[in-house]
Amino acid sequence: MFIINKIIQIFFLLTTIVFFNLTNVNAKSNDSNVDKMHFSFDGIFGLIDKASARRGLQVYTEICSGCHSLKHVSYRNLSGIGFSSDQIISFASQYEVLADPDSEGEVTMRSALPSDRFISPYKNSNQAKYMNNGAIPPDLSLVVKARAGAASYFYSLLNGYKEEPENFDSSNGYYNEAYPGHIIAMPQPLYGEDVEYLDGTEATLEQEIMDLISFLTWTGQPELNERKSMGFRVFLFLIFMTTILFISYKKIWKRVKAGLI
Amino acid sequence: MSNKNIGSGVIGWIDYRLPIFSTLKHTLVDYPTPKNLNYWWNFGSLAGIFLLIQIITGIVLAMHYTPTVEGAFASIEHIMRDVNYGWLIRYIHMNGSSFFFIVVYIHIFRGLYYGSYKSPREVLWWLGLVILLLMMATAFMGYVLPWGQMSFWGATVITNLFSAVPVVGTAVVEWLWGGFAVDNALLNRFFALHYLFPFLIVGVVVLHIIALHTHGSNNPLGIDKKGPQDSIPFHPYYTIKDLFGLSFVLTIFAFVVFFAPDYLGHPDNYIPADPLKTPAHIVPEWYFLPFYAILRAVPDKLGGVIAMISAILILFVLPWLDTSKVRSATFRPIYQKLFWLFVVDVIVLTWIGGSPAEGKFILIGRIATIYYFAHFLILMPLVGVIETTKPLPNSISESVLKKPIKGGK
Numbered sequence: 001m002f003i004i005n006k007i008i009q010i011f012f013l014l015t016t017i018v019f020f021n022l023t024n025v026n027a028k029s030n031d032s033n034v035d036k037m038h039f040s041f042d043g044i045f046g047l048i049d050k051a052s053a054r055r056g057l058q059v060y061t062e063i064c065s066g067c068h069s070l071k072h073v074s075y076r077n078l079s080g081i082g083f084s085s086d087q088i089i090s091f092a093s094q095y096e097v098l099a100d101p102d103s104e105g106e107v108t109m110r111s112a113l114p115s116d117r118f119i120s121p122y123k124n125s126n127q128a129k130y131m132n133n134g135a136i137p138p139d140l141s142l143v144v145k146a147r148a149g150a151a152s153y154f155y156s157l158l159n160g161y162k163e164e165p166e167n168f169d170s171s172n173g174y175y176n177e178a179y180p181g182h183i184i185a186m187p188q189p190l191y192g193e194d195v196e197y198l199d200g201t202e203a204t205l206e207q208e209i210m211d212l213i214s215f216l217t218w219t220g221q222p223e224l225n226e227r228k229s230m231g232f233r234v235f236l237f238l239i240f241m242t243t244i245l246f247i248s249y250k251k252i253w254k255r256v257k258a259g260l261i
Numbered sequence: 262m263s264n265k266n267i268g269s270g271v272i273g274w275i276d277y278r279l280p281i282f283s284t285l286k287h288t289l290v291d292y293p294t295p296k297n298l299n300y301w302w303n304f305g306s307l308a309g310i311f312l313l314i315q316i317i318t319g320i321v322l323a324m325h326y327t328p329t330v331e332g333a334f335a336s337i338e339h340i341m342r343d344v345n346y347g348w349l350i351r352y353i354h355m356n357g358s359s360f361f362f363i364v365v366y367i368h369i370f371r372g373l374y375y376g377s378y379k380s381p382r383e384v385l386w387w388l389g390l391v392i393l394l395l396m397m398a399t400a401f402m403g404y405v406l407p408w409g410q411m412s413f414w415g416a417t418v419i420t421n422l423f424s425a426v427p428v429v430g431t432a433v434v435e436w437l438w439g440g441f442a443v444d445n446a447l448l449n450r451f452f453a454l455h456y457l458f459p460f461l462i463v464g465v466v467v468l469h470i471i472a473l474h475t476h477g478s479n480n481p482l483g484i485d486k487k488g489p490q491d492s493i494p495f496h497p498y499y500t501i502k503d504l505f506g507l508s509f510v511l512t513i514f515a516f517v518v519f520f521a522p523d524y525l526g527h528p529d530n531y532i533p534a535d536p537l538k539t540p541a542h543i544v545p546e547w548y549f550l551p552f553y554a555i556l557r558a559v560p561d562k563l564g565g566v567i568a569m570i571s572a573i574l575i576l577f578v579l580p581w582l583d584t585s586k587v588r589s590a591t592f593r594p595i596y597q598k599l600f601w602l603f604v605v606d607v608i609v610l611t612w613i614g615g616s617p618a619e620g621k622f623i624l625i626g627r628i629a630t631i632y633y634f635a636h637f638l639i640l641m642p643l644v645g646v647i648e649t650t651k652p653l654p655n656s657i658s659e660s661v662l663k664k665p666i667k668g669g670k
Contacts, residue, residue, distance in 0.1 A: 044520045072335070072338045072342065073342075077342070138532075141338070142338070142531045142532075145523055145528060145531050146528050146529065146531035146532045147528055148528050150528070180541070220531075222342060223341070223342075223348040223349075227348065227349075227352075227519055227522075228519065228520065230349075230519065231515065231516075231518070231519020231520055232519075234515050234519060235512065235515055235516060235519070238508060238511055238512040238515055239512060241508050242505065242508040242509050242512055245501065245504050245505040245508050246505050248501055248505075249501045249502050249504075249505045252497050252498060252501050253498060253501075253502070256296060256493060256498060256661075257661075259658075259661070259662045261493060
């Protein structure tokens, strides 16, 4: 069974190559000041830590949502990080959205339903621009997978508000070590102790950043946990099927190799 | 294609009037195939399977996609989040295009190594190149559909290439755009054409297979079949071998789809298109990088476009640029080395295409581009004349019995 061993070796090799590239791609960034960090969702078995993502939702709600929208995510999606339907209904009902025009044609407001998307902090992009010195705060739904360096980049970015160098011109923005070009329009959003976690976890800066990254990784890839567990089963099945087909191939070809056909 | 051994009953009745069953039997079951094909011959059927995967997933995606500049990006996210297993279907489609290209590129390199383009298979080779061109157009238009930053700026860069055409350039570009900028009209027509082209590919694939079956498959020895002892029926021998190869490649494919679905893409395409904000580096999908490197190697817009197009068109005249009578590189010691040098050259071009056009990359890109054309225009005609080839074996069956043909060389 030398050949089967060889095939397993090739599989292993390919898997390792892709796997290492996979972990490397996070470190691949246009800036050298991004540290490669480790997250619960790294690698082929890594999943999003739902408790951490729920804390991250709290950080988003209390801090980020003042400026950043999350328009691709609905309140009902929160079931993906462990919210019960009652919790979702009460979470959504804190917010107000535009209702359909009433019978007299007046536009009214109603409280949000689980089927509504997360409400945005601004009425439109012009208002967002006007309120933020011309820079529109990006929507955060996909932000982790929309940046080179992904989660590691955000870790470095949120930790990157260091003392500015001497000749830094602060009229254009704030100094950030990880941001490409080092001038960022967003003031330092997190300092530690910015929220009081509902589950009693101590809200250090490190903790808040990691929780927020868990949450935003989930908003960008809500399918991540399901995808990886399904992938593992599919992968095992395909290895099994490949082996069976290989044995069949060798058996069917035996007569040809022996010169009988 | 007769209806002789197809049997009686309903199948026989239909086949007597429309020889569909005997044709299928002829192409998929009886087709006499050389005994000595190695694993590199798996990639033709693999390409067919990936075309099928792309068409099936693509049709499902089209049911949920909105081809407007306002709705396109959000409809992709709708597919990823709200459609049942939409994320799976889209990730298969996204990575399926990459795998389609991997498989087709290996298929083409196999043809180059074993001289599969030589007489009497020139038309077969041409049809393959037509498929490649159609694939490229389809893939490019497909990449525009999510209307992310790379979609928009990729479309802008590539459609602007046509402005290099003298006199009518600008008019041609505006005609392509259906307006004065890359906008809704372009997105709409790209969607329509992206849906159409795969079916054109299917048509050319059918012709490709008819041309293939006219003179039969080439083989690693590059010599013609001498008699029935040299070939075996396609089924079960190559059906099982192709199935094994398919399962093997699908395993790798599944790994990428499930564990690294965005690895081959660009993160910027998850940012909605913004005509006012140019990304720092506009890079095409990896499978276009060699051609992108050739485009940028020429310091003149029109020249670059001509070089890029010639890089593919030159393959059409390859059967006449190659002066050697021997097909397989196994028996051509000099060409064999040149082939691998050419592979390295294409890898270098891929790397340059993905690097910024500055400093040493420009020089390396130019040298690699010159070598690309020199390989076809100078080396191939020359080597065929000066090379002393190794003696060819007498027949396929003889060499199969002597020693099993190993994959690769």
